[in-house]
Amino acid sequence: MFNWTVLNLDRKTEDGFVTTAHWNVTATDGDFSASAYGSVGFSGDLTTPYEDLTEEQVLGWVWEQIDKAEIESNLAAQINAQKNPVSATGVPW
Numbered sequence: 331m332f333n334w335t336v337l338n339l340d341r342k343t344e345d346g347f348v349t350t351a352h353w354n355v356t357a358t359d360g361d362f363s364a365s366a367y368g369s370v371g372f373s374g375d376l377t378t379p380y381e382d383l384t385e386e387q388v389l390g391w392v393w394e395q396i397d398k399a400e401i402e403s404n405l406a407a408q409i410n411a412q413k414n415p416v417s418a419t420g421v422p423w
Contacts, residue, residue: 332356332402332405333355334353334392336385337367338351339383340352348383348388350370350372351391352368353392355402357405357408359413362412364409366405376391
């Protein structure tokens with residue numbers, strides 16, 4: 331249901347160390363979907379050079395700094411609202 335991806339990385343050119351990760355998560359349930367985007371900055375405590383990184387490793391760093399469960403809960407609530415709307419627009423004819 332949740333698909334987390336790293337969209338882009340900002341890094342220092344002199345040493346290749348990542349300073350910012352830009353991430354996206356998409357939740358899907360049949361024809362319904364919701365997504366969120368964010369960025370996480372790092373303050374020089376990362377020691378893995380750019381060329382050695384994996385998406386899984388960077389997502390781990392991201393998840394250490396954000397509330398992953400809350401984001402996923404919010405996306406699930408958005409999908410639930412799409413599936414069970416409380417208001418509608420239109421005309422009866």
